Amino acid sequence: MSTIAQRFAPDLAPPRASTAEVGDFFALLKPRVMSLVIFTALVGMVVVHPDVHPVIAAASLLLIAVGAGASGCLNMWWEADIDAVMTRTRTRPIPAGRVTREEALAFGVSLAVGSVLMLGLFANWLAAGLLAFTILFYVVIYSMGLKRLTAQNIVIGGAAGALPPVVAEAAVTGQVSLVGLVLFGIIFLWTPPHFWALALVKSEDYARAGIPMLPNVSGPDETRRQILLYSLILAPFGLLPVALGFGGLVYLAVAGLAGAAMLALSVKVYRVRDGQPAARAAMELFGFSILYVFLPFSALLAEHAFGFFRPVPGLPW
Amino acid sequence: MSVPTPPRSGWTPEELKRRRARSIAIGLALGFLVLMFYAVTIAKLGPQVLNRPL
Incomplete structure (x- = not known):
């Protein structure tokens, strides 16, 4: 028995066997980022109390997650050269040689196109358009453009990571409201201090890869100032859901404390500038910043999905 | 039923296992x-x- 290729082109070398495991393809989707996307998108859905069938909502959530995974996969396809020289990323499937760039490209494009089309068919085309925009923004604007060009790369690129609640709201309501935009704003303002805290510690890694992260371009002192500025804006901005009436007492308490802690850790990063204590302060901020998104969004979920909502007294609405 | 041997040479048992997965x-x-x-x-x-209406 022979294959078609062997029969019609006997001189053709057999294609190289893929050595990828299923887990390698899963790793291409950046599962940790995907879990954050699922969580923030779920909150974006629940907060607006949609009148939509749960099956449609669940399918939409899954497709938003797949779209985010496709973005991660295409990002790894494009940045394989950078990933290979950074200690944090050199064990990823492509630089480690377990998945070829061609395989990653085919996988990423299939998932991206499939998730957008299916979201359009299952939910609506506004949501599909927003998901397509999110994927294109992350892959083309951020990965191919900004990341290697400007120190503001993650500020603008952060928009892609902040869009899932907006896409989710559009999927279950057919529109985008102030609720989705405020959730977008919280994640958008959170992104710079989160990544710059890591960049302060890993600046040599980024420099080796030739990525103009803020600490390499403007120096660690300017980075610390910018981290503090963003945290100063983020802490009060995080309370906007209360002012708009979709954040209750639980949210006020959690977001207030989380904002204060984020601010306190940013002040510490700003003040402690030398040696190991400075690196420790930056890593503390990085670690807590992950919690910063999780805690207030969990409060919103508890209030709107599990009946913990109690309006904040004194508000006129 | 046994797994048929692939026609292409150069596949190691490990690669076959991964392909199956x-x-x-x-x-x-x-x-x-x-x-x-x-x-x-x-x-x-x-x-x-x-x-x-029917």
């Missing part, structure tokens, strides 16, 4: 897609689909 994963994903399309179709039709 990938094939199973693709099969499961396709099966899940079929179920999802079915469930969404039923959900979109809604109960009114039964309330029509």
Whole structure:
């Protein structure tokens, strides 16, 4: 028995066997980022109390997650050269040689196109358009453009990571409201201090890869100032859901404390500038910043999905 | 039933094992897609689909 290729082109070398495991393809989707996307998108859905069938909502959530995974996969396809020289990323499937760039490209494009089309068919085309925009923004604007060009790369690129609640709201309501935009704003303002805290510690890694992260371009002192500025804006901005009436007492308490802690850790990063204590302060901020998104969004979920909502007294609405 | 030996040379047993795992994963994903399309179709039709003149 022979294959078609062997029969019609006997001189053709057999294609190289893929050595990828299923887990390698899963790793291409950046599962940790995907879990954050699922969580923030779920909150974006629940907060607006949609009148939509749960099956449609669940399918939409899954497709938003797949779209985010496709973005991660295409990002790894494009940045394989950078990933290979950074200690944090050199064990990823492509630089480690377990998945070829061609395989990653085919996988990423299939998932991206499939998730957008299916979201359009299952939910609506506004949501599909927003998901397509999110994927294109992350892959083309951020990965191919900004990341290697400007120190503001993650500020603008952060928009892609902040869009899932907006896409989710559009999927279950057919529109985008102030609720989705405020959730977008919280994640958008959170992104710079989160990544710059890591960049302060890993600046040599980024420099080796030739990525103009803020600490390499403007120096660690300017980075610390910018981290503090963003945290100063983020802490009060995080309370906007209360002012708009979709954040209750639980949210006020959690977001207030989380904002204060984020601010306190940013002040510490700003003040402690030398040696190991400075690196420790930056890593503390990085670690807590992950919690910063999780805690207030969990409060919103508890209030709107599990009946913990109690309006904040004194508000006129 | 034994697994047929692939015609192409140069595949190690480990690569064959991984290829089989990938094939199973693709099969499961396709099966899940079929179920999802079915469930969404039923959900979109809604109960009114039964309330029509015969």
